[in-house]
Amino acid sequence: MAEGTPNFKVTIDNITIEVPAGTSILEAARKIGGDVTPPAMCYYSKLEGSGGKCRTCLVEVSKGSEKDPRPMPKLVASCRTGVMDGMEVKNITSPRVIEARKGVVEMLLINHPLDCPICDQAGECDLQDLSYEHGTEGTRFEFDKRVFEKEDIGDYIQLHMTRCILCYRCVYTADQLTGERQHGVLERGERSEISTYLGKSLHNDFIGNVIDVCPVGALTDKTFRFKQRVWFTKPVDAHRDCENPKCCGKVRLWMRGDEVFRVTARKDQWGEVEGWICNECRFHKKETKDWIIEGPSNVSRYSVISQGHYVNTVPQPKIIDKVIGKEPKLLLNIHDVSEVNRPEIELSEIPGPAHSDDFEKKDDKKLNN
Amino acid sequence: MKLLLEHAHVEGIRYYDAYRKHGGYRSVEKALKMSPDEITEEVKKSGLRGRGGAGFPTGMKWSFLAKPEGVPRHLVCNADESEPGTFKDRYLMEFIPHLLVEGLIVSSYALGSNLTFIYIRGEYAWIVDILEQAIAEAKSNGWLGKNIAGSGFDCEIYVQRGAGAYICGEETALLESLEGKRGNPRIKPPFPAVKGLWGRPTVVNNVETLAAVVPIINMGGEEYAKIGVGRSTGTKLMSACGNINKPGVYEIDMTISVEEFIFSDQYCGGIPKGKRLKACIPGGSSVPILPANLLLKTAKGETRYMNYESLSDGGFQTGSMLGSGGFIVFDEDQCVVRHTMSLAHFYMHESCGQCSPCREGTGWMYRILKNIEYGKGKMSDIELLWDIQGKIEGNTICPLGDAAAWPVAAAIRHFRDEFEWHVLNPEESQTRNYGLAHYADPVYVPAVS
Numbered sequence: 079m080a081e082g083t084p085n086f087k088v089t090i091d092n093i094t095i096e097v098p099a100g101t102s103i104l105e106a107a108r109k110i111g112g113d114v115t116p117p118a119m120c121y122y123s124k125l126e127g128s129g130g131k132c133r134t135c136l137v138e139v140s141k142g143s144e145k146d147p148r149p150m151p152k153l154v155a156s157c158r159t160g161v162m163d164g165m166e167v168k169n170i171t172s173p174r175v176i177e178a179r180k181g182v183v184e185m186l187l188i189n190h191p192l193d194c195p196i197c198d199q200a201g202e203c204d205l206q207d208l209s210y211e212h213g214t215e216g217t218r219f220e221f222d223k224r225v226f227e228k229e230d231i232g233d234y235i236q237l238h239m240t241r242c243i244l245c246y247r248c249v250y251t252a253d254q255l256t257g258e259r260q261h262g263v264l265e266r267g268e269r270s271e272i273s274t275y276l277g278k279s280l281h282n283d284f285i286g287n288v289i290d291v292c293p294v295g296a297l298t299d300k301t302f303r304f305k306q307r308v309w310f311t312k313p314v315d316a317h318r319d320c321e322n323p324k325c326c327g328k329v330r331l332w333m334r335g336d337e338v339f340r341v342t343a344r345k346d347q348w349g350e351v352e353g354w355i356c357n358e359c360r361f362h363k364k365e366t367k368d369w370i371i372e373g374p375s376n377v378s379r380y381s382v383i384s385q386g387h388y389v390n391t392v393p394q395p396k397i398i399d400k401v402i403g404k405e406p407k408l409l410l411n412i413h414d415v416s417e418v419n420r421p422e423i424e425l426s427e428i429p430g431p432a433h434s435d436d437f438e439k440k441d442d443k444k445l446n447n
Numbered sequence: 448m449k450l451l452l453e454h455a456h457v458e459g460i461r462y463y464d465a466y467r468k469h470g471g472y473r474s475v476e477k478a479l480k481m482s483p484d485e486i487t488e489e490v491k492k493s494g495l496r497g498r499g500g501a502g503f504p505t506g507m508k509w510s511f512l513a514k515p516e517g518v519p520r521h522l523v524c525n526a527d528e529s530e531p532g533t534f535k536d537r538y539l540m541e542f543i544p545h546l547l548v549e550g551l552i553v554s555s556y557a558l559g560s561n562l563t564f565i566y567i568r569g570e571y572a573w574i575v576d577i578l579e580q581a582i583a584e585a586k587s588n589g590w591l592g593k594n595i596a597g598s599g600f601d602c603e604i605y606v607q608r609g610a611g612a613y614i615c616g617e618e619t620a621l622l623e624s625l626e627g628k629r630g631n632p633r634i635k636p637p638f639p640a641v642k643g644l645w646g647r648p649t650v651v652n653n654v655e656t657l658a659a660v661v662p663i664i665n666m667g668g669e670e671y672a673k674i675g676v677g678r679s680t681g682t683k684l685m686s687a688c689g690n691i692n693k694p695g696v697y698e699i700d701m702t703i704s705v706e707e708f709i710f711s712d713q714y715c716g717g718i719p720k721g722k723r724l725k726a727c728i729p730g731g732s733s734v735p736i737l738p739a740n741l742l743l744k745t746a747k748g749e750t751r752y753m754n755y756e757s758l759s760d761g762g763f764q765t766g767s768m769l770g771s772g773g774f775i776v777f778d779e780d781q782c783v784v785r786h787t788m789s790l791a792h793f794y795m796h797e798s799c800g801q802c803s804p805c806r807e808g809t810g811w812m813y814r815i816l817k818n819i820e821y822g823k824g825k826m827s828d829i830e831l832l833w834d835i836q837g838k839i840e841g842n843t844i845c846p847l848g849d850a851a852a853w854p855v856a857a858a859i860r861h862f863r864d865e866f867e868w869h870v871l872n873p874e875e876s877q878t879r880n881y882g883l884a885h886y887a888d889p890v891y892v893p894a895v896s
Binding site for chain 1: 800801814843844
C-alpha cells in the first residue's frame with residue numbers, strides 16, 4: 079500500500095475488510111474471496127477501462143459511506159464503483175442482487191447458441207460457470223437466436239461471433255497491448271458484432287492474447303480447434319527465454335502424454351492472465367523441447383479440468399436392479415454395433431492420448447496388416 | 448405567457464437584424480457586466496430545471512462543474528433531440544436560432560467555456576446551416592470570437608452533427624461521439640462535470656434550457672421564478688402531437704391543467720372528429736403512458752396540471768413525468784399494444800449494445816409484443832414481459848434501459864385487459880381495435896370553453 083493513501087473500511091456481506099482508497103468494490107470482495115466475490119464477465123483488472131458492461135457483478139450498496147450513510151438507489155456495478163469509508167455492500171445476502179443477476183444471466187444466454195458440446199472453450203468457459211452457478215434451468219426465450227457467420231480473422235484466430243457476449247475485453251486488449259487495433263464493434267444494439275473492418279485479418283505479435291481474455295468461445299485458437307477437450311489435457315507450467323522483450327515467456331502447456339496441444343498464458347484464480355505472451359510462444363512452440371518444464375499447474379479442484387483423471391474410476395452401482403427387481407431389457411447394446419470404447423479395455427492403462435487403434439481387436443489388426 | 452417564442456413569428460427573426468431589433472443580445476450585454484458566479488447565482492434563483500427530460504436543476508448542475516486551474520472547461524449544447532414525440536428544440540433552432548446562440552454565449556461566460564459545441568442530431572441537416580449562419584452573424588457583429596464586447600472573454604461555438612443515433616442524446620454518449628468515438632455511454636462516476644469532453648470538466652445542457660437562460664438574465668432570476676408554480680418555474684415548450692386538432696409546439700407557463708392543454712382552442716384544440724380521449728404520453732416516448740382517467744385527474748381526484756410535480760404525482764403507479772415535453776395524445780381508435788410494440792422496436796433499434804440487459808432485453812420485449820399484437824401471444828407472455836422489464840430497469844449503464852422498460856411497464860399496468868383481449872381474441876384483434884373500455888370518462892364534457 080502506497081504511503082499517504084488512506085485505508086477505507088468496507089463491509090461486504092457482513093465481512094469487514096480494510097482496503098486502500100480507490101479500490102473497487104469487486105477488488106475488495108476478491109480480497110475476501112469465496113462466495114462473497116461477485117462474478118465478472120467483462121471486467122479484467124489488467125485492462126484499463128474494462129468492466130461495467132455485462133452487469134453480472136451488480137451489488138447493492140446499503141450504506142454509502144460513514145459520512146453519507148444513504149443507500150444507493152440502484153444496484154451498482156461493483157467492478158467500476160470505488161469503495162468509500164464505512165461502505166456497506168450486500169452481494170449474496172441481498173435478494174435484489176440475486177434476482178437481478180439471474181436476470182442478467184438469462185439475458186446473456188438468450189442469444190448464446192449453447193453449443194458447449196462442440197465448443198472449444200467448454201470446460202474453461204466463464205459463461206458456463208456463471209450459468210451453472212447463477213442461471214436458471216430452461217429458457218423462456220421462444221424465438222430464433224441471433225446467428226452470425228463464422229469469420230476468419232487471420233492465421234491464428236477464428237471468430238465465432240454467435241457465441242460472443244460483447245464484453246469488449248478483446249477490444250481493450252488490442253488497444254492497450256498491441257497499440258494497433260484492427261478490430262472493434264460494428265453496428266449497435268443486439269446486432270452489434272465484433273469484427274475487423276472489411277474483412278481484415280489480425281496479425282500482431284500479441285494478438286493471440288485476445289483468445290485468453292475471451293470469456294466465451296468466440297475467439298478460439300486455430301492451432302487447437304477441435305484437437306482435444308480441455309479436460310483431457312493436463313496443464314503444465316513452463317517457461318522459455320523469449321526474444322520478444324514484451325513477452326513474459328511464462329506459459330501454461332496443455333499436454334496429453336508428451337504432446338503439447340496448446341500453449342496459453344498462465345491464469346490466476348480469477349481467470350485473468352498473469353503475464354501476456356507473444357504469438358511465437360503461443361502458436362509456434364508446440365514441442366516439449368522448446369520449453370523448460372516447471373511442473374503441473376495448480377488447478378482448482380472445483381474446475382472441470384481437475385475432473386479429467388480417469389485412473390481407477392469406480393463403476394456405477396446398479397441401483398436399477400434393486401428398484402425394479404430385475405435386469406432391465408436392453409434395447410441396443412452399443413458394443414454390438416461399435417468397435418469404439420470396448421468395455422474390456424481399461425482407459426487408464428493406455429499410454430498417451432487414446433486412439434481408435436487402441437480399441438481395435440488384435441485379430442482385426444492382423445487382417446488389416 | 449411567452450418568453451422563448453415571444454418573437455417567433457416576427458418577419459426575419461431568423462436573421463440577426465430583426466432579432467437584434469427585438470431585444471436580442473441584451474442578455475449578453477448585461478451578463479458581461481456581471482461576474483460568472485453571479486450569473487450562476489441568478490440561474491439558481493430562477494429555479495430553472497433541465498428541459499431535456501430529467502428535470503435536474505440547472506443552477507445546481509452548473510455549480511457542480513469542477514474548476515481546476517489551467518484546465519479548459521467546455522459547455523456542450525445537447526441538440527440531439529431524438530425522442531419520439533419531441534420536436535420542441537427543432538422549432539426553436541429553426542426559427543429563432545439566435546436565441547440559442549445568445550443563451551450559449553451567456554452560459555459559456557458563466558461556466559468559463561471558451562470552446563462551446565452544439566451537438567445536433569444528424570437528421571436536422573438543414574438546421575445546421577441555419578445555426579452556422581446565426582453563429583457567423585453573431586461573430587461578425589462581435590458577439591463571438593476574441594474579447595467579446597471588450598470584456599476580455601473569448602468564445603467560439605461549433606456545430607457538430609451526429610450520425611443518427613438516439614443514444615447520443617445521453618450526455619456521456621454524446622461526449623464520446625463528439626470526441627469522434629463510438630457513441631457508447633460512459634460508466635458514471637466520474638460525471639461530465641468532473642471529467643467530460645476530452646477528460647475536461649464539461650456541462651451538457653439541452654437547447655431549451657440554454658435558451659431559457661436569456662430571459663432569466665434579462666428579467667432576473669427572482670422574477671423568472673415567479674412564473675409557474677412550486678418548483679416548476681418559468682415556461683416550458685411542449686411539442687404536442689397525435690390525435691389532436693392542432694399539433695405543434697406550444698409555450699406554456701406550467702400552471703394550466705392537462706385538460707385545458709388538450710381541449711382548449713389556444714393549445715391542442717381537442718380531439719378530431721369528436722372522438723374521445725383514450726390515453727396520453729405526456730413527456731416523450733420514454734415516460735409512462737397514462738389512461739385518460741388518470742391523466743386528467745390524479746389518483747386522489749385532484750386536477751392534474753402541466754408541470755413536473757403534478758404530472759409525476761402518484762409515482763409510476765398512477766402518474767407519469769413531464770420529461771422532455773413530447774405530448775402524444777391517443778384517441779379511442781388507437782391500439783395500445785401496437786403502440787407499445789412500435790416503441791419497443793424503437794428502443795431495440797437504438798440500444799447501443801454495450802450492456803447485456805438492454806441489448807438482449809429490448810429485442811426480447813419487442814418480439815413478445817409482436818407476437819401478442821399479431822395474435823400469437825400467450826397469457827404467460829404478459830407476465831414474462833412484466834418480468835423482463837423489471838430486470839432491465841435500473842440495471843443498465845445509462846437511462847436508455849429505463850426508457851425502454853417504462854413504456855412497457857406502464858402499458859401493462861394500465862392496459863392489461865387490452866393485452867389480455869389480444870391474447871384471448873387473436874382473430875378479432877386483427878380486425879378491430881379494443882376501444883376505450885373504462886379508461887375514459889364516458890360522459891366527458893370539456894370544462895374549458
